[in-house]
Amino acid sequence: xxxxxEQRLQPQDLGYDPNFVPDSVKSFVVHxxxxxxxxxxxxxxxxxxxxxxxxxERHFKDTPWPSVDAVAQYVDNxxxxxxxxxxxxxxxxxxxxxxxLRQRIDSWDNYCSLFQVVLHGVVNMQLPNQWLxxxxxxxxYQFQSFCQYRAKMKNKTEQEIALLRQFDQAWxxxxxxxxxxxxxxxxxxxxxxxxxxxxxEQFTANDGYDYxxxxxxxxxxxxxxxxxxxxxxxxxxxxxTGLKCLQPIDISQPGVFNIVIGCxxxxxxxxxxxxxxxxxxxxxxxxxxxxxLYIFKTKVYHQKSPQYEQILKKNEQMYALLAICLxxxxxxxxxxxxxxxQLREKYGEKMSRMQRYDDEAFAMYDELFSYACPKFITPSAxxxxxxxxxxxxxxxxxxxxxxxxxxxxxxxxxxxxxxxKVYSTISLAKLASYMExxxxxxxxxxxxxxHKTHAVDSAGKVISNADVNFFIDDDTIHVVESKPxxxxxx
Amino acid sequence: MGRETAKAQxxxxxxxxxxxxxxxxxxxxxPDLENYVNDQVSSQTYSLESNLCLLRLYQFEPExxxxxxxxxxxxxxxxxxxxxxxxxxxxLIPERVQMEEQFKTLIVLSHYLETGRFRQFWDEAAKSxxxxxxxxxxxxxxxxxxxxxxxxxxxxxxxxVLAEAINIEGxxxxxxxxxxxxxxxxxxxxxxxxxxxxxxxxxxYNDPILKKNTADSVPFEHIAHILNNLS
Numbered sequence: 168x169x170x171x172x173e174q175r176l177q178p179q180d181l182g183y184d185p186n187f188v189p190d191s192v193k194s195f196v197v198h199x200x201x202x203x204x205x206x207x208x209x210x211x212x213x214x215x216x217x218x219x220x221x222x223x224e225r226h227f228k229d230t231p232w233p234s235v236d237a238v239a240q241y242v243d244n245x246x247x248x249x250x251x252x253x254x255x256x257x258x259x260x261x262x263x264x265x266x267x268l269r270q271r272i273d274s275w276d277n278y279c280s281l282f283q284v285v286l287h288g289v290v291n292m293q294l295p296n297q298w299l300x301x302x303x304x305x306x307x308y309q310f311q312s313f314c315q316y317r318a319k320m321k322n323k324t325e326q327e328i329a330l331l332r333q334f335d336q337a338w339x340x341x342x343x344x345x346x347x348x349x350x351x352x353x354x355x356x357x358x359x360x361x362x363x364x365x366x367x368e369q370f371t372a373n374d375g376y377d378y379x380x381x382x383x384x385x386x387x388x389x390x391x392x393x394x395x396x397x398x399x400x401x402x403x404x405x406x407x408t409g410l411k412c413l414q415p416i417d418i419s420q421p422g423v424f425n426i427v428i429g430c431x432x433x434x435x436x437x438x439x440x441x442x443x444x445x446x447x448x449x450x451x452x453x454x455x456x457x458x459x460l461y462i463f464k465t466k467v468y469h470q471k472s473p474q475y476e477q478i479l480k481k482n483e484q485m486y487a488l489l490a491i492c493l494x495x496x497x498x499x500x501x502x503x504x505x506x507x508x509q510l511r512e513k514y515g516e517k518m519s520r521m522q523r524y525d526d527e528a529f530a531m532y533d534e535l536f537s538y539a540c541p542k543f544i545t546p547s548a549x550x551x552x553x554x555x556x557x558x559x560x561x562x563x564x565x566x567x568x569x570x571x572x573x574x575x576x577x578x579x580x581x582x583x584x585x586x587x588k589v590y591s592t593i594s595l596a597k598l599a600s601y602m603e604x605x606x607x608x609x610x611x612x613x614x615x616x617x618h619k620t621h622a623v624d625s626a627g628k629v630i631s632n633a634d635v636n637f638f639i640d641d642d643t644i645h646v647v648e649s650k651p652x653x654x655x656x657x
Numbered sequence: 658m659g660r661e662t663a664k665a666q667x668x669x670x671x672x673x674x675x676x677x678x679x680x681x682x683x684x685x686x687x688p689d690l691e692n693y694v695n696d697q698v699s700s701q702t703y704s705l706e707s708n709l710c711l712l713r714l715y716q717f718e719p720e721x722x723x724x725x726x727x728x729x730x731x732x733x734x735x736x737x738x739x740x741x742x743x744x745x746x747x748x749l750i751p752e753r754v755q756m757e758e759q760f761k762t763l764i765v766l767s768h769y770l771e772t773g774r775f776r777q778f779w780d781e782a783a784k785s786x787x788x789x790x791x792x793x794x795x796x797x798x799x800x801x802x803x804x805x806x807x808x809x810x811x812x813x814x815x816x817x818v819l820a821e822a823i824n825i826e827g828x829x830x831x832x833x834x835x836x837x838x839x840x841x842x843x844x845x846x847x848x849x850x851x852x853x854x855x856x857x858x859x860x861x862y863n864d865p866i867l868k869k870n871t872a873d874s875v876p877f878e879h880i881a882h883i884l885n886n887l888s
Contacts (some may be wrong), residue, residue, distance in 0.1 A: 226709045270773075345683040404748035405713055407705070444748070446741055489716050490679065576771050608877050610818065612772025615808040621862065623740045629809075631862060638863040639811045641854055 185234035189226055192233060193241055196252065200242040203251075203292055208376065212295035213253075220473050223259060230617035231260050239578070247290060250281040258305050261312065268327050271313055278306055284348050285385050286353050293383050296375055296403040300427045303391040306343075307398050312337060318559035328551060340546035344399060347392040354389025359416045376425045389418075390423055397437050402544045402567055404504040406441035412439060418454070428465075429474050432458065432481045439488060440541065444570070447622050448496035449632045455489045459506045483513075487539035490514035491532065494521040495577060496620070497584070498630050524578040532574050536567055577619055579612045587635045587646050595642045613639065667803060677710045687714050693727050693735075701794045703733055705742050712749040724757065731763045732789060735770065736798035739805055743767045759788055775803055775822040800824070807860040813846070816853040 193220055202210040223232075235253050242248045257274040258278055260266055266274070282304075284290060317331065317338075320335035336342060351357065362368040375387040400409030416424055419440065425431040435458040442451040462482050469475050489510060493502070502510070510518075514535075521531045543562035549555075579602075586598060599609040636647040673693045676686050690711035697703055708730045715722040727750060739814035747755065754760065761787050769778035778799070782789050789795045798862070803822040807814055825833050834855065837843040844856040861867045862885045 278776050296741055341684060341756070342680055348682060403716065405709060405712065406746075406748065408709060408713070445745070457757075511798045546717050561752065566748065570754070573744070576768070611773040614806050614810055615771070617862075618739060618773060619807050620770065621739070621809055627740070629739070629862070641815065 168637055169310070183230040185231070186237045188237050188241075189223060190232045192226070192238070195222060196238045196239050200245065200248050203248065203294070206293045208277050208293050208295055212297060215295060216473070217300050219255065222392070223263075227259065227263070229263055231264070232256050234324060234449070234535075236250075239534060240402070247284060247292075249289050250277060250284065253277045253457055255280060256303075258301070260304070268316075268330050269418070271309070271316070272330070272334045272337040273391040274309060275313075275342075278309075279342075282350065285388060287347055288353075288385065288619065289493065290384050291382050293376060294387075296387060296427050297382065297429075299387045299389050301429045303347075303388060303395045304429060304433065306346075307395050307402075308342045310340075311402055311542055311544055314340075314546060315542065315559050317549065317559075319557045320543055320555040321557045323555065328466045331548075332551060334547060337508065339404075339548075340472075342450070344396070346510065347395045347399065350385070350389045350392040352389075352395070354385045354392075355478050356386055356389035356393070358458060358535065359386065369373070371422050374426055380411055391430060394424060394437075397466075398433065398541075401437045401441055401541050402562075403546060404543060404562065409437065410441050410445075428472075429480065436481055436485060437541070439485065442538075443488060444566075444621075446573070447624065448492045449501065449622070450629070452489065452492045452496070452498060452501050455485050456506050458504050459485055459509070460503050463505055463509070486510055486513050487535040490518050490521070491535050494532075497634050497636060498520075506652050522583050529571060529574065532571060533567065536570055537563075540566065545640075575613070578620060580616050584635055587615050587644075588648075589636055590644075590646055592643055592645050595639070595644065598644060612620050613644070648656060674704065677704075678708050681710060682719055684714060684718060687711065687718075688713070689722065691726050694729050697733060698792050701840060703737060705734075705737065705745070707742075708733065708747065712746055716749050716751075719751065722754070724754070724759070727754070728759050728763065728788065729792065731760070732792045732795060735763065735767055736795055738770055738790070738799075738802040762788060770799070770802065773806060775824070779821075779824040796824075808857050808860070811857055812853045812859065812863050813856050816855060819855055833836055 185345065187509070195214065198218075199211065202214060232255075235256060239245075239249055240251060243251075252311060254277060255271050256322060257270070257277065258264070261274075286522065323331075323428065327433075356370075356557050363370050365640050370386065373384050375390065377383045377386070393416060396412035397409040399511050400406070400412060413434070413618075418424070424434050435454050439451040439455045439458075442448070459482065463479065464481070466475075469478055489502075489506075490513075493510075517531050517535070521528045521535075538561070545558060545562045549558070567582045582602060586593070586601060590598075594608055595606055599606045602609065602612075605613070616633075618635075621629050621631050624630055637644050638647065639645075673689055676689055680686050690707055693704070693707055694711065697708075711830075712727070713732065715727070718824055730741060731746055734746050737743075750760070750848060755764065762781070764821055766778060766781055766785070766789075769775070769781065784797075801824040807819065816830070820830055821873040824834075834843065834845060841859040846856055857863065
């Protein structure tokens with residue numbers, strides 16, 4: 168598996184010798200290899216998460232780990248172990264350094280080999296869920312990173328362009344999606360989850376592990392791939408399909424997805440975001456509320472874990488998304504008091520400005536959306552013929568534009584809501600004069616309010632999200648609210 | 658209301674739905690999906706899933722995109738209102754494509770419908786007959802949507818407001834109202850000197866009493882669950 172490019176010195180790698188294996192690393196791979204062969208999942212997890220981190224901190228703060236060639240001799244040149252080691256090797260590289268194009272391509276090759284081995288059903292290992300999740304998560308991350316990288320054509324060298332043209336299959340969107348889909352299908356995970364509902368399977372009860380002497384790898388990778396697909400589809404702006412990919416997982420119940428905190432957060436973050444873009448604000452608010460409360464209560468237990476920073480980042484982003492949802496769709500009963508007070512602290516002022524729907528408000532919507540949204544990608548390869556430009560922002564700009572467009576359509580609703588909260592009945596003529604519009608315009612505003620607050624769910628059923636509601640009888644508006652009776656007849 | 662699911666016509670529709678379910682990420686199904694769009698137009702059926710799949714393939718291979726097909730998908734999506742299908746499609750269409758004339762027009766039409774501006778919608782649609790007349794059933798679908806929103810909003814609606822929203826007046830409107838009275842529970846009242854008032858059926862969206870009853874009642878599934886456990 169010789170790869171001379173691993174040995175190419177990069178500025179950050181001064182002093183890096185890929186063939187030098189410190190004793191602690193030798194000991195690490197030997198132990199890890201043995202524990203994998205003996206299927207000691209707990210020990211594997213300790214080595215994978217704790218030891219790998221410690222050694223990275225101590226020896227490989229800003230250089231890669233030793234090359235796989237250098238360590239292979241200590242692990243019987245085991246083919247599968249080498250694929251796993253390389254996967255960790257690349258993951259470390261992406262985290263600490265900037266991968267070269269060559270390295271990106273090699274990493275893709277490694278995933279192809281690794282997934283193919285798994286898909287052929289020949290692995291007999293039990294690996295910790297954390298590791299299996301990290302594989303899928305990293306796979307999607309590297310795809311996203313590659314698309315961002317490829318879209319910045321302006322300063323590409325001729326060599327890079329030549330490589331891109333030659334290896335056009337690397338991180339090709341069809342390849343990525345088809346691998347994830349293959350893992351879902353080959354593992355039969357959807358059927359397993361179905362059968363579990365009827366008590367014919369023990370997947371969730373066993374945390375995904377196989378206690379019959381078999382392997383959990385394909386099944387659990389298949390399971391996590393559903394979340395991977397949700398994520399990829401969100402990156403592409405295809406929210407409906409993303410949610411469909413997640414559908415076999417019932418997020419209202421405990422499941423394997425919430426065993427690994429990174430998976431739990433990624434799932435809910437994308438689920439909530441997709442619902443936001445689909446205008447199902449109440450659904451998004453509910454899920455964000457639950458997870459934010461959960462993170463609030465449990466983050467102290469993750470302080471030492473390598474995922475801690477990510478957890479905090481996603482936490483902040485979800486507060487921003489929650490602020491957006493509640494500004495577009497005010498709800499008083501859906502948010503827990505703890506979450507609400509955090510929300511007011513972080514975004515209280517911004518939210519009140521957003522609800523004024525003036526220019527400053529849209530600047531706020533822009534700011535929060537841009538901060539919290541996924542890193543959208545353009546999945547197609549560039550045309551190498553045209554003048555080389557950077558188009559890595561195109562996908563993000565489109566989603567932002569469409570989101571703001573939707574927010575703008577709701578511009579007059581906030582004003583309307585203020586009046587509806589104050590009157591129990593009011594004539595169209597009077598309300599029109601208070602709102603400084605003519606009657607026909609008022610009628611359109613009232614229709615817009617009804618349309619925007621009545622979402623259509625995935626089954627085609629109409630659901631009202633309105634916290635304040637009304638109906639019109641000829642030329643009089645009657646306000647309907649499930650709160651204490653109001654004061655004025657207009 | 659416009660959201661018609663693809664009927665299982667023995668042959669075409671069934672096969673395409675299968676294609677989308679099992680071959681989602683396969684570039685080779687693109688021609689089938691394009692043909693299916695044309696089928697949907699001519700047979701007045703609709704499949705969001707299949708159309709999103711096609712838009713996705715166009716996203717992956719932009720050189721294969723057909724503007725005409727995309728325009729037809731968008732018109733069908735408009736017809737699916739109040740479902741947000743039109744937005745879902747826009748999310749997948751590159752900005753520079755959306756800047757083309759025909760797409761700008763469709764976006765304007767969508768904007769009018771999203772904001773209840775039916776008069777402006779029908780005016781604009783009349784100027785763009787070539788776009789909308791290419792898809793049979795368009796007018797009817799938009800009228801269905803208009804009635805949907807009006808029904809959420811009004812218990813009693815003046816005839817003129819209704820006429821403007823569904824773009825029918827005079828004798829044609831009389832006939833239309835007769836039909837609705839006979840089949841959809843509409844009632845026509847004479848308002849003092851101001852023309853007809855149409856009384857729309859009450860439901861939980863335009864009637865607070867019905868809303869209250871719906872909110873207070875326990876969904877049957879919950880009761881059924883308890884009953885099952887008792888036995």
